[in-house]
Amino acid sequence: MPRHLPHQIGQLAPHVLRHFAASDLYRNGMDVVAIQEILGHEWLDTTMIYVHVEKSHADDAIGIESLYCRPGIEGAHEKGGVECQIGYFQRNHFVPVPEVSSFAELNEFVGQWDRQDDVRRIGSGSQTSAEDFALERRLLMPLPVEPCETGRLFTPRVDRYGQIPVRTNRYSVPIRLIGKRVRVILHTSHLVVHDQNVEVARHERLIAKGAVRLGTNTWRSWSANQALPPVRPLSNRPARPASSPRCTTPGGSRQ
Numbered sequence: 001m002p003r004h005l006p007h008q009i010g011q012l013a014p015h016v017l018r019h020f021a022a023s024d025l026y027r028n029g030m031d032v033v034a035i036q037e038i039l040g041h042e043w044l045d046t047t048m049i050y051v052h053v054e055k056s057h058a059d060d061a062i063g064i065e066s067l068y069c070r071p072g073i074e075g076a077h078e079k080g081g082v083e084c085q086i087g088y089f090q091r092n093h094f095v096p097v098p099e100v101s102s103f104a105e106l107n108e109f110v111g112q113w114d115r116q117d118d119v120r121r122i123g124s125g126s127q128t129s130a131e132d133f134a135l136e137r138r139l140l141m142p143l144p145v146e147p148c149e150t151g152r153l154f155t156p157r158v159d160r161y162g163q164i165p166v167r168t169n170r171y172s173v174p175i176r177l178i179g180k181r182v183r184v185i186l187h188t189s190h191l192v193v194h195d196q197n198v199e200v201a202r203h204e205r206l207i208a209k210g211a212v213r214l215g216t217n218t219w220r221s222w223s224a225n226q227a228l229p230p231v232r233p234l235s236n237r238p239a240r241p242a243s244s245p246r247c248t249t250p251g252g253s254r255q
Contacts, residue, residue: 026051033183036155044153085122089113102204103189151185151192158182166191168209173201 018039025035036047093113100106118130125132156164162175166184173182173193183194186205193201203213 022047022051033153033155042155044155089117149185151187154184154186155181156184163212164193169206170212171201171203171206172212172214 022035022039025038026032032044032047032051035051036044039047041047093110098106098109100109118133119128121128154166156166158164158173158177158180160178162178163170163172164182164184166186171191171193177195177200180195182200185192185194188205190202190204192199193203201215203215206213
């Protein structure tokens with residue numbers, strides 16, 4: 001202990017050891033979901049509280065240099081210029097608010113507006129935005145070899161109705177997963193549900209609180225396992241016996 005936790009001598013507790021073990025496992029390459037299972041946490045956010053990693057280690061892991069993410073003077077690199085251009089984009093493209101049917105359609109519009117801004121000159125600059133970016137492109141770091149997941153990870157358990165809770169809402173999954181724990185990646189506009197490494201459901205993200213989104217995947221997985229009762233062909237059904245004509249008087253008596 002004096003070697004690994006010199007500052008904790010005399011005040012070691014199981015809680016401190018759990019923090020140290022989680023951080024040491026993560027620094028040595030263990031997946032954070034595996035650490036979650038070892039610690040017995042229900043939520044991944046709880047595990048991340050236990051994992052203490054230096055910022056440089058996190059930057060190296062995803063292959064970025066967080067030049068614009070550092071607080072204080074160290075991170076004040078052209079911060080005002082970046083915010084000014086965000087305001088310009090918002091005023092010129094999001095006022096009034098565009099009417100779209102989905103986030104995918106909105107993203108298509110944003111892509112078009114970005115391409116339109118490539119020919120714009122900022123301030124008194126002599127080059128367009130596209131020309132400036134072409135000069136800066138060769139100075140950028142290469143993309144990481146492994147893709148960087150930008151969504152938030154959840155591991156809920158499927159309830160008896162074939163639904164999972166994600167934040168304040170519920171989403172349907174195939175009922176064959178009832179009682180199992182699944183992996184959910186929550187993005188800005190949608191969420192993806194995985195069972196092991198297989199995608200089992202995909203939903204558009206709900207914005208309101210306490211809402212439920214049901215999909216056809218639940219019905220399909222149920223109907224695929226149901227055996228329909230046998231149906232007798234009409235040609236094989238016995239003919240109904242002819243009945244004698246009946247006649248009733250207005251008073252209802254039979255004649």
